């Protein structure tokens with residue numbers, strides 16, 4: 359099976375359908391190479407200041423630079439890209455809401471061996487989620503071209519339906535080759551890993567991932583993005599960062615206040631999350647009441 363490619367004109371539904379089917383899909387040239395170069399210019403000082411990884415999984419010749427919402431205006435636009443949010447909204451629609459899971463430049467330097475093949479959802483303490491129950495929707499934006507030689511992500515299309523905790527080698531996988539400005543979408547359930555970089559240049563991508571709001575975020579957005587910066591961000595982005603209740607009782611502050619009120623006191627009682635989430639929370643509240651009166 360080979361990796362499907364969709365054009366930038368694809369809809370969120372089409373991306374989500376491909377993800378449900380294969381666990382992986384590339385959207386070609388979602389932004390132009392020139393636009394991606396300007397994102398890279400903004401990130402350069404942060405990447406240059408990042409140390410290489412401490413172990414084989416993070417990569418001893420790989421730099422992982424996070425905190426991108428706080429550090430980069432242009433990355434905020436990638437986080438909020440309408441096609442990405444459309445795809446995540448559909449793919450994770452079984453939950454009350456989803457949230458930003460992590461933001462990270464992954465810059466794989468020359469000579470880095472292949473990363474072990476894994477499922478990203480193993481981050482949740484290796485819990486085995488039911489087959490077909492998706493907890494993550496991931497993007498990896500190509501900052502450089504991704505080629506077999508320079509360490510394009512290795513994936514096993516269709517492995518979203520495999521058993522859990524399997525072991526694979528590089529030969530079982532295929533390279534997700536794509537041009538700068540393209541985006542690799544992949545589920546938390548797909549077996550994959552960063553490729554070996556056998557070239558003499560760095561392969562860089564921006565990993566922006568989203569997960570169900572009832573799970574913990576990999577990157578702590580509340581602490582990674584200083585409150586003074588958070589207060590300047592669009593409300594939709596704040597909600598995505600986790601400043602809202604993730605379900606009826608998740609993430610409230612003191613007297614059942616919605617967390618967005620702490621960042622934006624001006625929103626007061628109107629800040630109860632976006633209307634769709636608020637509707638679902640009200641439904642949950644009714645379910646709780648119903649459950650209690652039945653018992």
Ligand SMILES: O=C(O)CCC(=O)C(=O)O
Nearest residue numbers: 464510511550551552553
């Ligand atoms: O950089 C890549 O191509 C993928 C990295 C990855 O899968 C990870 O760090 O979890």
Ligand SMILES: [Fe+2]
Nearest residue numbers: 477478550551
């Ligand atoms: Fe991964």
